[in-house]
Amino acid sequence: MSQPVLSVRDLIVEIPTRHGLLKPVDGVSYDISPGEILGVVGESGAGKSMTGNAVIGLLDRPARIASGGIYLNGERIDNLSLAQLRRYRGKQIGMVFQDPLTSLNPLLPIGDQLTETIQEHLGVSGGEAHNRAVAALDEVGIPAAKERIGSYPHEFSGGMRQRVVIALALCAEPSLLIADEPTTALDVSVQAQITSLLKRLCRERGMAVMLVTHDMGVIAETADRVAVMYAGKLAELGPVREVITSPRHPYTDGLMGSTPLASKGKRRLHQIPGNMPRLGQLPDGCAFHPRCPYTQDRCKADPGPRLKTCDGRAACWFPLDGAQAAKGVA
């Protein structure tokens, strides 16, 4: 197998607060290969965006990487200075955020924003940068790209703006794209346009994509592998079809059961009892054990299960087999 584009090893992100040290990301490890889409799912506060921000070096103070390593194409990038990081950000790692309006400068035409990025990272002449900007807009499917390059962000609709943001993220031809909830603010039909665009670009360029979302349907259709996060830890990591059809971690199973599904009609939705614990009040042992229907004594003991101490797929001492996991997609 080829070398992964991104390797994250035992990443721990800390936030020191008055009430003690919080760990929004706690011991997360994963790889993304060229041409692969890794979906990262979880509920709010699970640490999915924090993981993405740590990779691109966008953690807000006082959050910091406490330990672990991030490797891009084999080079370690988590300990770089800001000046060194600038060469990676935008050049080798592209980023797409949820809200396209806040990712674009409202006072500059989109063409200026694109050519600025291209000149900064590729060091080409102004005319060449302009041509590349038109080509980039063309590639993401903006009609009449030549005429629209002088338009301001407010002159585009939400879906078109998100295309501009994707063009901006891709114009320096990065090897990794981090897409943080890229379709959450968009309508269903526009969402379908954007996800199929991401899939096509990933395939054509052999780019690695980290797709952060809370929408299981989007993950099922788009991702190759999926990482399920709960309370800052990876709960399950595996090929998307296997994780969704036969989840091993009880949390993944509960998540699948609580998603309304076309095929299952009007039965009652499965409820996971309780709420996700706050970061300052994580229980000992497995963070999910107070809500887990299969809890045993070992789950309450310290330390909690990790992917590598268990079977590599689910961070659970007693992973479900097919017969137990009846609540998911049958």
Added chain:
Amino acid sequence: MGIIVSVKNLTRVFDVSKPWLNRVIERLPKRKLTAVSDVSFEITENTVYALVGESGSGKSTIGKMIVGLLPPSDGTVEIEGVNLATETDAGVIERVRSDIQMIFQDPYASLNPRWKVGDIIEEPAVANGDATDGLAEKLLEQVGLSASDVRKFPHEFSGGQRQRICVARALASEPKLIVCDEPTSALDVSVQAQVLNLMSDLKDEFGLTYLFISHDLTVIQHMADRIGVLYLGRLVEEASPADLFETPQHPYTQMLLEAAPRMDGFGREVTPPEGEIPDPINPPTGCAFHPRCPLAIDRCATERPVLEQKEKARVACFRAGERAI
């Protein structure tokens, strides 16, 4: 079972013109945005009627006109046979109004942060002049919170718990109809499951009727007894969930269902729909969907199709039932 809500030829036009002086100086015409155009439907008692559509399709505007937050530009809304816009008997208006409640999308914006939860929940009953002894405690327990929460403030609760408080408040005046505008869109999946289950239970317990507004097809399919699909302020199709999802008749419904992500759609290659919703200020002539419709014929551009009974559904399309994909 009777009809609780009857909507006939409902239309709402917003004036989005520039100020008077600008219009004179710049010689601009008045600009009108038709948010809802000639929509008719009925809701049967103790059922869930769902309105689904993309942003700008007019679903929230219809909800607001039904509860009386906005007056209709044309057409009528009758609740229990009473048209609140024209009714003059104050006693009747008061009785009908107390039968309607609303739940909003954002549970962070719809609870007053300076009020205690108990006061928030009792407010509709106080406004009606009903007794409130122990009411908030009882309702909190019914929505799965604890009676001692009455003295807390909204910021002490999570998003899902806040939405439960909104549900409790809506129940305080013992309504018959609750209009829910995207009640679970701001919530996580597992919390959404809790709120949806709660809403189903309360419906059976109190014989409630819901008008359920959402853009999420899976939630709609789970909750609804009858679904109305809106496009650019027009009702294009109305059917039961089984019929709508099995055999969508209108090309827009077909497109919407095809585009929605599926949990079992591993590696599915979707042909994404062409184009976007047109500008509601200058809607296309004839059928509003014809510029994007793969089945469009000449007639679609000139004549607006009316909502007609076709098999088990009501559809507004000249080529209803045909499939492009």
